[in-house]
Amino acid sequence: MLQLIENEICYCALPVRELLKKIDSRIELADLTFVSDCREKYTISSDFALIWRESVRKSNVCLNAEDKNLLCSFGDALGTTDISGQINICRLHAKLFEERLEQAKQTREKQGKMYTNMGALTGVFLAVILF
């Protein structure tokens, strides 16, 4: 999504309303239900950042609280600067999300090993008790 936004801003200077429409129409981004929710609620006089925040918070997208916070901070900055500023904001958030993904992978690996070991130990323990 961030890459798409960056490209659309960089090459077409697409306004936020059009960006939401574009993201909403992409099948591969269909999981990001908060986008369509935000698009429906956003009117000319409404506070975009507030609506984005509410939509992200309410959505059941598979993100934890910290990820959602990061997404909210992206919404706060979206459309508030000129093109180069927006590109920087997209890149910064893309990098931060990559770091979060890396952290999540490491956690999964670490915890995955721990749960495998725990499972094996539980199995041994049960075998000892039963026999």
Place this chain on the structure above:
Amino acid sequence: MFKDEMTEKFNEAVEYLSAGLRYRLLQVPDEIKREVQEVRIRASRPLTLICHSGVLFVTQSGRTTYLYNEGLHMVEKSEVEESFRVICGYSVHSHKDEIVNGYITLPGGHRAGLCGTAAVENNKIIGVRNISSINLRIARQIKGIADQILNTVFSHGKWDSLLIAGPPSSGKTTVLRDLTAQLASGQLGKYMKTTIVDERGELAAVYSGQAQNDVGVNCDILDGYPKASGIMIALRTLSPDIIVCDELGDESDIRAVEAGVNAGVKFLATIHAGCKEELMRRTQVRRLLQTGAFSQVLLLKGKENPGEMKEIYDVGELLHEIYGVNNDHSRRFIDRKILLCPAHEQGTAIRTSSAYAAID
């Protein structure tokens, strides 16, 4: 425009401000809303309304007063910033050129003028940061305001070029817009092919490719084009009967008008001039009159009576007064008009003498 429509226009315009400002402005009594021409939003200054009757300040409860005293709503910096973002549709990046030009056109034809700190590169403004004030001008298309002019100036049913002059806020643009709409909609018995060169977006107020003001059925709009380039493009590609421009003045505009005259096109334009003396004194006006593009100059009364005619001058006579009876140039101008009149009506291109350019 009906009273309710005028109130509605005000409500429509303030939708583009921050929630706090919008709330207060919607509380303003309807009779004031109808009068408001501009809403001034300045950081750390009171929320101000510019009306025909004067300057009004908005209180915290949405009432209005002519006195600058306690209880007024002082605009916060954050309200200016938030209003700026709403005006941009939370897409500042999409309005770069408009911000650099100093204004953003809104749906409904309203316009937000912006003040801030300019970012300059090679003597050119490349951006504006720290927006400090916004002037929200409320679009008021007054249909029929040009009826009197249409009936007086073109009572014979024939159309000729017209230069509308007047002081600021005398209704030049409003008259020009209505006159354009009426001519393009066949009020003189023919749907005249009209092209508006709308450099500042004030006439048609195009938003997302759609004119927000009614400018007639047979009308093309060159939105945002510099006047000189727009006139040349219109001549080359749109074959107009009439080219409409607001506020002519630059030397390049005058040269483009001259080219238009040579192509047999009529002009409908405005220019700043408060009185006849100013009209005759200003070099740019004289240059414009010498092009032969205009046969009449219409002077409007002023901001107390917007859109009302004060006087109509014959260009030949004006030039006569400027350069004197024995002046060769003025005589030549009049002679040329008389000689070329029949050819002009047959649609033959007029050749304007470039000698007029040398007068000033």
